[in-house]
Amino acid sequence: MDEEKRAKILRSWGYFGLIVAVGVGLLVLYPGHREAVFASTQSYLVEMALILPAVMVLLGLFNEWVPDDVIVRYLGEQSGVSGLGLAIVLGSTPTGPLYVALPIAADLIEKNARIANIVVFLTAWACLKLPQELVELQFLGWKFMSLRLVLTSIVAVGMGLLIEAILRAELNDPGDEPF
Amino acid sequence: MSLTAWIINGFAAIGLLAALYADRERGVRAVKRGLFSFFRILPTVLTIIVIIGLLLGFVPPETIRQFVGDQSGMAGVFLTGTIGSVLHIPSIVAFPLAASFLDMGATISIVAVFVTTLTMIGVVTLPLEVRELGWRFAALRNGLSFLGAILIAVVMGAIL
Structure with a gap:
């Protein structure tokens, strides 16, 4: 583990210590709230503890079996409707925050992949991660989770096509510099 | 279980x-x-859970409802969307936080717009996005994502 990551984790524990200290202070000043705070903390803690290890195992599995270069290879070649569907699947299976996906997207643009595909890929990467969807399922229920999944996919595709059309129109406009 | x-x-x-x-x-x-x-992720998860516990234990639901309940309407959705765009927290902890809003009396639309903007839009990662993909692409993607998140929230509020 490198120095930077270690510092980041230590900082996170620092924040945790800080918020616990604030919480303890508040509960000492206002003991009437103790029961309510303990009850809700406990219920959320239990709900999280029941699924977090499983979600992390799944994250590890996706991480190991879906490396970034596979995504670039597949998405660079595809176009059309199948490409858009694939962009959703490829965006939602790997792990890692959005800033990991940005260089991949830049690489794809360089390889002349469709702009719509790249937008859809980024959107799926940002908010349709499969292990994260399971956390959403646990806390917000299957109706909320599945409806948001479907709507987000639709919005992602619409956004991709729109951005592609706008950027293409700009590219064809001789008075404008290419992006 | x-x-x-x-x-x-x-x-x-x-x-x-x-x-x-x-x-x-x-x-x-x-x-x-x-x-x-x-x-x-453990320290972050624990931090959010303590914050949720304090929020649920201390903030009276009436106060929350004023901002994000039924009567807050579109203004509440836009406000929450803006907060979600600026905040930078991992999605794994975003969902329990969103669930606690629901517990406090927030509407489905509010929760949906919070979760969606939180994950889709990154004000913190914007400089990197501009550098990697150009400012037109970044502005279009984040701007349209905001509108998309509002749309998703409104539709979800209407259906659920």
């Missing part, structure tokens, strides 16, 4: 067994990666 928790754990168990069967070494490596991520 709820049915959902059983399903999630079953899913993980099947995935893990299949992985170990397919390639023992990679399977073990995957578990190690998972464990590492677990310990990395």
Whole structure:
């Protein structure tokens, strides 16, 4: 583990210590709230503890079996409707925050992949991660989770096509510099 | 343990067994990666849970409802969307936080716009996005994502 990551984790524990200290202070000043705070903390803690290890195992599995270069290879070649569907699947299976996906997207643009595909890929990467969807399922229920999944996919595709059309129109406009 | 928790754990168990069967070494490596991520995210998860506990225990639901309840309307949705765009927290902890809003009396639209903007739009990662993909692309993607999030929230509020 490198120095930077270690510092980041230590900082996170620092924040945790800080918020616990604030919480303890508040509960000492206002003991009437103790029961309510303990009850809700406990219920959320239990709900999280029941699924977090499983979600992390799944994250590890996706991480190991879906490396970034596979995504670039597949998405660079595809176009059309199948490409858009694939962009959703490829965006939602790997792990890692959005800033990991940005260089991949830049690489794809360089390889002349469709702009719509790249937008859809980024959107799926940002908010349709499969292990994260399971956390959403646990806390917000299957109706909320599945409806948001479907709507987000639709919005992602619409956004991709729109951005592609706008950027293409700009590219064809001789008075404008290419992006 | 709820049915959902059983399903999630079953899913993980099947995935893990299949992985170990397919390639023992990679399977073990995957578990190690998972464990590492677990310990990395643990302090953040615990912090959010304590914040949720304090919010639910201290803030009276009437106060919350004023801002994000039924009568807050579109203004509440836009406000929450803006907050969600600026905040930078991992999605794994975003969902329990969103669920606590629901517990406090927020509407489905508010919760949906919060979760969606939180994950889709990154004000913090914007400089990197501009550098990697150009400012036109970044502005279009983040701007349209905001409108898209509002749209998703309104539709979800109408259906659920």
